Amino acid sequence: MLDSLGLLGFGDGGWAEALLSAALVTLLLSIAGFMVGSVIGALAASARVSGSRPLGLLADAYSTVFRGVPDLLTIYLLYFGGSMALTAVGHWFGAEGFVGLPAFATGTTAIGIISGAYQAEVFRGAYIAIDRGQIEAARAYGMPPALMLRRVIAPQLMRHAIPGLGNGWQLVLKDSALISVIGLVELMRQAQIGAGSTREPFLFYTAAAALYLAIASTTGLLFKRAERRALRGFRRV
């Protein structure tokens, strides 16, 4: 066991570079997926609070479905469904055979859709928590909606949303491991490759777990700092 630790070193026969660059892919995939999720989540939340009944129901159905269905199933839907659609389009243009989707883009979309359902709830809760008087005051000043969003709603919304977004980020980071099933070489997949070719699964999955923990705790601190910053103008109760 101890002699096999060399496998995690740098240089010849060491897997450190491979694991670290895979961890970087995990980080980039999670950031991209989280950002897509923020956009979808913000749109879904604004649909929920818009007062429009069809839009609200649609957004409600979206977040109920994708929070209730296993993430793995959503990933399969996007990967296989997307590839089928692409193959069909390819056929019209004369391409032969099965066209696979690029794994990083599919992974980002899948994580974005899953996380968006979660973030929609976070944003909606944060919007509801804003004091109505603030919005009325902004209207009374004659602020156009875009200005009101930027100066009044967004800063206060973020204050309420950051803790929830921090949770959402941790979920995204852990969900990103599932993207390994569609063949993207991120941390989980790289650990599988290492485990398979060296026959040291325990070592490689422990290393992967340690790297996930490291990413989770460092980024967790960043969210804590953002939370403090967003709260700097408020008295702590």
Add this chain to the structure above:
Amino acid sequence: MDFAFFAEIVPKLLAGLPLTLELAGTSILLGGILALTLALAQRLRQPWIDWPIRGFVALFRGTPLLVQIFLIYYGLGQFRLTLQELGLWGLFREPYWCAILALTLNTTAYGSEILRGAMQSVPIGQIEAAQAFGMTRLMTLRRIVLPIALRQALPSYGNEIILMVKGTSLASIVTLMEVTGIAQGIISQTYRAVEVFVCAGAIYLILNFIITRTLGRLEHNLSRHLRPASGFATSPT
């Protein structure tokens, strides 16, 4: 809409439901007992108890469930000889028991934090009143702290149960043919991702709906004393 196809795949998918329920039920039950044990142990405020528990919780909450399953199933498989000597190889050889172990430990980590938080939120006045009555610590725990804390924990624990039901889908990656595993099999045979997603997703959504409703009813019944007396009673729906 191809109803014949739906009629064909629904029974196939439902055949995986018992396994999904078994995995979820066993791990939620065992995990619940362990979580309560850990939460109670932390009330003793002994550093030598607290630190290992905190480490365990951080480890299982900070790493993806998939890594945990692989670490237990493939990683521990490397120690076959030791496990054989201990007579545990029979368990660790089976993906079924490895999945249950991983799911159980995972939900133990999350559940213990939920229960610990709920016990902390029991108003101190309640405990002081119990002491003033001369109740022993054990009786205070049984009559005052646990009933209040468990009721308080119910909504968060409900979320955790839903997450576990969704989490059982990862067992399909270690070859267990529960609902998601069967869904993936049908998708890769027929390439009809959308139809399969709709059916498999509906099974999970119905399951989660039943769980949410049951827990909602339980919560309603447990908080009867917090509502106005008869005449104002509201139904749970």
